[in-house]
Structures are given as structure tokens and as C-alpha cells.
Amino acid sequence: MIYRRLYIVVIVRVLGILANSLMLAFIWYEYRDIVLLVNLVVLLIVQIILFIRRLNKVNRDLEQFFNTVRNSDTSVKFGSNRTKEYRNLYKQFDLINKDILGIKIKNQNQDKYFRALVEHVAIGLISIDSNGKVLLFNKAAQDIFNRIHLYRIEDLDRIQEGLSSAILEIEPLQKRLISLHRNNELVQLAIKATKLKLSGQAIKLVSFQNIQQELDEKELDAWQKLIRVLTHEIMNSLSPINSSIGTISEIFKNRKQEGGQINQEESDDVVTGLEIIEERTIGMVDFVSRFRDLTLLPSPKFKLVNLVDRVNQILKLLKENLQSENIEVNVVHPKDGVVVNADPAMLDQILLNLINNSIQALRTCGNKQIEIRISETEKTSIDIEDNGCGISEENREEIFIPFFTTKENGSGVGLSLSRQLMKLHKGSLTFTSRQGGPTIFKLQFNS
Numbered sequence: 001m002i003y004r005r006l007y008i009v010v011i012v013r014v015l016g017i018l019a020n021s022l023m024l025a026f027i028w029y030e031y032r033d034i035v036l037l038v039n040l041v042v043l044l045i046v047q048i049i050l051f052i053r054r055l056n057k058v059n060r061d062l063e064q065f066f067n068t069v070r071n072s073d074t075s076v077k078f079g080s081n082r083t084k085e086y087r088n089l090y091k092q093f094d095l096i097n098k099d100i101l102g103i104k105i106k107n108q109n110q111d112k113y114f115r116a117l118v119e120h121v122a123i124g125l126i127s128i129d130s131n132g133k134v135l136l137f138n139k140a141a142q143d144i145f146n147r148i149h150l151y152r153i154e155d156l157d158r159i160q161e162g163l164s165s166a167i168l169e170i171e172p173l174q175k176r177l178i179s180l181h182r183n184n185e186l187v188q189l190a191i192k193a194t195k196l197k198l199s200g201q202a203i204k205l206v207s208f209q210n211i212q213q214e215l216d217e218k219e220l221d222a223w224q225k226l227i228r229v230l231t232h233e234i235m236n237s238l239s240p241i242n243s244s245i246g247t248i249s250e251i252f253k254n255r256k257q258e259g260g261q262i263n264q265e266e267s268d269d270v271v272t273g274l275e276i277i278e279e280r281t282i283g284m285v286d287f288v289s290r291f292r293d294l295t296l297l298p299s300p301k302f303k304l305v306n307l308v309d310r311v312n313q314i315l316k317l318l319k320e321n322l323q324s325e326n327i328e329v330n331v332v333h334p335k336d337g338v339v340v341n342a343d344p345a346m347l348d349q350i351l352l353n354l355i356n357n358s359i360q361a362l363r364t365c366g367n368k369q370i371e372i373r374i375s376e377t378e379k380t381s382i383d384i385e386d387n388g389c390g391i392s393e394e395n396r397e398e399i400f401i402p403f404f405t406t407k408e409n410g411s412g413v414g415l416s417l418s419r420q421l422m423k424l425h426k427g428s429l430t431f432t433s434r435q436g437g438p439t440i441f442k443l444q445f446n447s
Contacts, residue, residue, distance in 0.1 A: 013051040020044045068097070124208035126167070128153050129201060136205075144180070144189065144208055167191070167206050177211075241281070244273035300343035300424050307374050307382060308337040310344065314351045318359070322370075327362055333374035340380050340445045346421045350429070353414035354384050354441050361388035361439065382443040391433040399431075 024040040027033060118125055124141030128134055137150045145159055156163040159180075166178050170193045180187040193206045248270050311331060315322070322329060355370070362368040365388050373383040391399065400419050415429075422429040426446045433439040 009054065013047065013054070017044065017047050017051065020047060124210075125205065126150070126153070126208070127203050127205045128167075129203055132164075132168070135203065141208060144187070144210060167193075170206065241277050244276045248273045300346055300421075302341045302343060304339050305342045305344050305347060306337045306339050307347075307380070308333045310347055311351060311372055311374065311382070314348060314355060317352070318355060321356075321359055325359055325362065325368060327359060327368040327370055330369070330371045331374070332371065334376065338374050338376045338380055342425055342445065343421075346424070350418045350421050350443065351382075351384075353418045354443075357414065357441075358384060358386035358388065358439075361386055365389065365437075380445040383440055384443075385438050385440040387438045390435050390437040390439050391431075392435055396433065 020040060020043055024037065024044060027036050027040060118136065119139045121138070122140055124144045125136055125138045126134060126141050127136035132153045134150045134153060137147075141150075142148055145156065147155075147159070150156070153164045153167055156167070163178070163180075166176065170176050170191060172194050174193065176191050178189050178191060180189055188211050190209045190211050191206060193204055195202065195204050197203070251270060308331070311333075315329060315331070355372075358370050362370070367387070369387045371383075371385045373381075373385070375381055375383075400415050419429040422443060428444045429441065430444075431439065431441045
């Protein structure tokens with residue numbers, strides 16, 4: 001950046017050096033006066049040095065400016081410099097310094113804000129570098145692990161063996177549940193991780209959320225729902241039994257008081273009452289047996305299973321039912337099939353339950369269709385979709401509860417059992433539905 005005053009200074013200095021040089025040459029050729037020649041040479045040297053210093057002054061100021069920027073020193077002022085030809089340049093230096101100071105203050109404020117935010121959140125946060133050094137250990141994490149300081153992630157193994165390995169092994173976007181035994185108390189922690197790079201350094205940020213209270217609430221809610229279903233089922237059986245026993249008891253009491261024998265009508269009532277008692281007792285035994293089946297599941301026997309083959313096998317078993325209900329089935333799958341590690345018998349039971357549910361859901365519908373989609377994108381999955389009437393909003397939270405059913409002769413065991421079998425496979429069973437359909441049940445396999 002060159003200004004008019006700088007032009008004048010440069011021109012004057014150059015003309016002075018040029019005039020001195022010409023005079024030096026003239027004296028040399030005409031007079032050969034040594035004293036005068038020495039004085040002219042000295043004057044020329046002084047002019048050149050002053051010219052170079054003048055030109056280098058801005059370089060020195062630029063170097064000083066860049067040093068202040070590199071060292072984040074915004075206290076240096078350049079505008080007070082008296083060299084008039086560079087005054088505007090120095091003003092720009094000061095303006096840049098002022099902007100840098102503003103950015104510095106803004107970054108400091110943001111740093112304070114994010115530090116306060118990190119300390120305020122109820123989720124524990126730990127960040128570690130590639131060497132296992134802990135860079136961040138917020139207040140929530142301190143409360144979870146009952147430690148004020150954490151310098152290396154391996155120090156967590158002093159609290160519980162294997163904690164550091166669980167944190168180091170978790171991958172980004174992966175979720176994991178770990179149990180922490182702390183002061184004779186069991187705490188369930190949901191952990192997630194993400195990776196980022198800051199100034200070329202790889203950093204892993206891990207979050208810890210204490211979900212023990214949520215699990216306790218879910219467990220209590222599940223028990224309440226299960227007790228409600230059990231109470232309903234038992235009362236449905238006990239009410240007619242009590243009524244029948246009361247009727248029979250009344251008949252025999254009356255006959256005893258009157259000293260006579262029961263007549264044919266009373267005999268028929270007794271037989272009917274005993275049949276009701278027998279029927280309800282058998283029903284209760286069956287109910288208890290089904291409940292026992294839900295709680296005593298065998299361990300799966302894993303082997304490589306082609307999902308396409310299993311689905312086609314189940315469709316063959318249900319062929320008559322599908323044809324009698326006029327249901328069209330479409331199976332979509334990769335050309336070469338999809339192989340997973342699973343228990344074939346358990347997998348067949350799950351597929352039978354879900355496809356039978358779809359058949360029953362389509363009984364009152366027209367244009368009945370079931371589509372089964374088998375895929376292996378991020379996770380291997382099977383989607384079973386029917387275009388039935390859907391699941392009502394009030395029933396969506398209940399369908400996986402044991403013995404809950406909306407069918408007249410349903411057991412209420414199929415979906416609950418299927419979900420438990422999927423959990424034994426380290427997988428999941430979920431659904432999406434709306435009133436009026438369609439309904440999609442999704443099986444996801446982690447293996």
C-alpha cells in the first residue's frame with residue numbers, strides 16, 4: 001500500500017542520491033580533490049542508509065504487527081506512529097487489531113458459555129484423545145462416577161473393572177447399556193459416542209445417561225399392566241366358578257332343610273355348575289401354563305439361516321389359510337438371499353405369529369395384501385406389512401403386554417413371545433401402524 005507522501009519521499013531520496021553521485025563523478029574527473037571526494041562518498045553512504053532505513057521501517061512495523069497477531073497481543077497501538085507517509089497503513093493495523101480483539105472476546109465468551117452449558121447438562125460427558133488422556137470430565141460425569149478428577153480413562157477401572165474398555169470400544173452412533181455398581185447401588189447407564197477432530201487431534205466424546213429411574217418407572221408400569229391383565233384373566237375365571245359354587249351350595253342347603261332329594265331341574269343345574277367349574281379350572285390351568293411358557297424360554301441354538309428360505313417355508317405351511325382368505329402375498333428380497341445367525345425353530349415361531357396376525361387383521365378387509373420385505377442394508381431386517389385396518393391408538397402401547405388381546409379367541413401371547421425371542425437373538429421387534437392401516441412389523445437382526 002503506497003501513498004502520495006511515500007512517493008514524494010522516495011523521489012526526493014532517489015534524486016538526492018543521484019545528485020550526490022553525479023557531483024562525485026564530476027569532482028573525480030575535474031578536480032581530483034580527495035577531501036571533497038571523501039565527504040561526498042560519506043554523504044552518499046549516509047543517504048543510502050537513511051533511504052534503506054526509511055523503506056525498512058514499514059517492514060519492521062509489519063513484522064511487529066504479525067508478531068502481535070501470532071501472540072494474540074492486541075495491546076500494541078500503531079496509530080501513534082509519527083511517520084506520516086504510513087499513517088493510514090498504521091490506522092489499518094489498529095483496526096485489524098481491534099477486530100482481532102473483538103473476535104478474541106467473542107471466542108472467550110462462547111468458550112465460557114459452552115463450558116457453563118457442559119457443566120449444566122444432566123448428562124455425563126467425557127472426552128478423550130487417542131492416547132486415552134481425559135480432556136473433559138463434566139459435573140454430571142463426576143456425580144455418576146463419584147470422582148472429582150479423571151486424568152486417564154484407565155482410571156475408571158479402579159471403580160469397576162472393564163469400564164475403560166467399554167468406553168474405548170464403543171463406536172460412533174452406537175448405543176450401549178452398562179451396569180455400574182456404585183456404593184452398593186446398581187446404576188444403569190446408557191452410553192453413546194462420537195468422534196471429531198480438533199486442530200488435527202482425534203477426540204472421542206462419550207455421553208453417559210443414568211436411566212435407572214426411567215427403567216424403574218418402566219418396570220413399575222409393566223408390572224401394573226401385567227397385574228391388570230392377570231387380575232382380569234383370573235377374575236374372568238373366578239366369577240363364574242364362585243357363582244356356580246354358590247348355586248350348587250344353595251340347592252343342597254335347601255334340599256337339606258326340606259329333608260327331600262333334589263329334582264331333575266336342580267340336578268341339571270348342579271351338572272351345569274360343575275361343568276362351568278371344570279371348564280374355568282381348565283382355562284386357568286391353561287392360562288398358568290401359557291404364563292410359564294413366557295417365563296421359561298430355552299436358549300437359542302444358533303446356526304446360519306437363509307431368511308428367504310424360512311419365509312417361503314412358512315408361507316407354504318400357511319398356503320391353505322392364505323388361499324381361503326383370498327390374501328395376496330408378495331415377497332421382496334435380494335436375489336442371492338439373506339443369511340443370518342439364528343435359531344430356525346424360534347425364527348419360524350416368530351414368523352408364524354406375525355403372518356397369522358396379518359391374516360386375522362385382513363379378515364374384514366377387501367383387496368387383502370401382505371408384503372414381506374427382506375433386506376440387509378445397515379442391519380438385516382424383515383418387514384411384514386398388511387393393508388388391514390391398523391391398530392387403534394389406545395391399543396398401540398398394549399399389544400406387547402402378555403395376554404393382552406383384541407381377538408375374541410386370542411391368547412395374547414404371540415406378540416409378547418415373539419419380542420422375547422427376538423431379544424434372545426440380540427435383535428428387536430417393532431411396529432408402525434395407524435388407524436385405517438397399513439401395519440408394518442419389523443424384525444431386526446444384529447448378527
